[in-house]
Amino acid sequence: MATIPIVDFGQCSVGREHVGTDQLQKVGEEIYNAFTNVGFVYLVNTGIHSTSVDEVNKVALDFFTKPEDEKLKFGRNVNNFGYDSIGKEKLDDGSPGDYKLSFNMACRTYNDPCIKWPDELVPQFSSTVKSFMKDCKCLALRILDSLSFGLKLQDNQQLSALHESILCANNHSSLRCLYYPPITQELEKGQIRLLEHTDYGLMTLLFQDSVGGLQIKSRDGTYIDACPIPDTVLINVADLLQYWTHGDLKSTPHRILVPDDTTKRATPRQSIAFFVHPSEDLLVSNTLFKQERKLTDETTLRNFSKKDLEKMTVGEYVQSQFNRTYTR
Numbered sequence: 563m564a565t566i567p568i569v570d571f572g573q574c575s576v577g578r579e580h581v582g583t584d585q586l587q588k589v590g591e592e593i594y595n596a597f598t599n600v601g602f603v604y605l606v607n608t609g610i611h612s613t614s615v616d617e618v619n620k621v622a623l624d625f626f627t628k629p630e631d632e633k634l635k636f637g638r639n640v641n642n643f644g645y646d647s648i649g650k651e652k653l654d655d656g657s658p659g660d661y662k663l664s665f666n667m668a669c670r671t672y673n674d675p676c677i678k679w680p681d682e683l684v685p686q687f688s689s690t691v692k693s694f695m696k697d698c699k700c701l702a703l704r705i706l707d708s709l710s711f712g713l714k715l716q717d718n719q720q721l722s723a724l725h726e727s728i729l730c731a732n733n734h735s736s737l738r739c740l741y742y743p744p745i746t747q748e749l750e751k752g753q754i755r756l757l758e759h760t761d762y763g764l765m766t767l768l769f770q771d772s773v774g775g776l777q778i779k780s781r782d783g784t785y786i787d788a789c790p791i792p793d794t795v796l797i798n799v800a801d802l803l804q805y806w807t808h809g810d811l812k813s814t815p816h817r818i819l820v821p822d823d824t825t826k827r828a829t830p831r832q833s834i835a836f837f838v839h840p841s842e843d844l845l846v847s848n849t850l851f852k853q854e855r856k857l858t859d860e861t862t863l864r865n866f867s868k869k870d871l872e873k874m875t876v877g878e879y880v881q882s883q884f885n886r887t888y889t890r
């Protein structure tokens with residue numbers, strides 16, 4: 563059975579100012595192999611410390627455990643900023659919405675003075691989260707720098723250059739705090755913690771707590787537990803990266819079921835996802851990856867035809883995904 567590889571990112575960690583080509587190359591090849599075989603990889607020694615993750619989880623928990631009417635004052639807005647209650651996100655047509663709470667923070671709000679942060683409800687919320695967004699941006703760029711070597715791109719800085727705009731107005735990257743509440747009553751038929759889905763951006767950095775439950779679908783259709791490993795960040799390929807690499811790197815479906823065990827059902831779970839997206843003004847059909855390889859079914863992007871994608875910008879594509887998952 564496939565397992566999710568663990569890669570030591572220490573030589574390239576975000577704390578290091580100068581990272582040599584050899585180190586980027588070595589780590590990049592390991593990440594590339596994990597991304598082609600499994601689509602997920604655990605990175606250890608990233609330079610983002612567990613204390614920073616704990617701080618974000620602490621303010622998030624403080625928010626999520628406030629009364630619903632207080633939280634709804636910060637409901638998610640058109641800028642992909644704010645709170646969503648249970649069932650709000652529907653990742654699939656027929657099933658009930660996920661049994662989870664989330665707070666999405668588009669990184670473009672980083673410098674936006676008009677954003678209403680819930681600091682009155684949870685002091686230090688914005689400062690804690692913004693500092694974490696910055697760390698995540700640094701880690702994302704480092705991963706992309708190393709991956710460029712793994713992908714053998716001609717210009718090995720071009721991939722990260724397309725993502726320099728994270729935290730700026732023209733980029734849809736976002737940080738999402740998630741809270742899966744204790745399950746103490748019968749859920750709606752078919753309702754689970756997180757429906758199976760793939761992420762639609764470039765890649766995702768995931769920080770999970772020690773509770774567990776995340777599963778990823780391997781190539782043979784069986785599910786593998788993405789068990790929590792302390793002090794690691796779980797990275798996964800998302801749809802755009804699969805598309806750009808002509809299916810070479812795999813955007814792998816993942817889900818969280820409702821545990822059978824009563825104690826586990828009653829245990830809440832927290833996670834933090836950082837969704838990495840390239841600049842929104844870029845064309846989805848960008849020519850960074852020039853391999854002339856025939857696109858298979860697997861490498862079409864959502865249900866868009868090649869023709870649709872030719873003129874579509876990353877911003878339009880991302881917006882269409884928000885409309886798909888949030889309007890029903």
Ligand SMILES: O=C(O)CCC(=O)C(=O)O
Nearest residue numbers: 740761770776816833835
């Ligand atoms: O909570 C998790 O562990 C996974 C979250 C996730 O996959 C997502 O929000 O896209």
Ligand SMILES: [Fe+2]
Nearest residue numbers: 759760761816
């Ligand atoms: Fe996901």
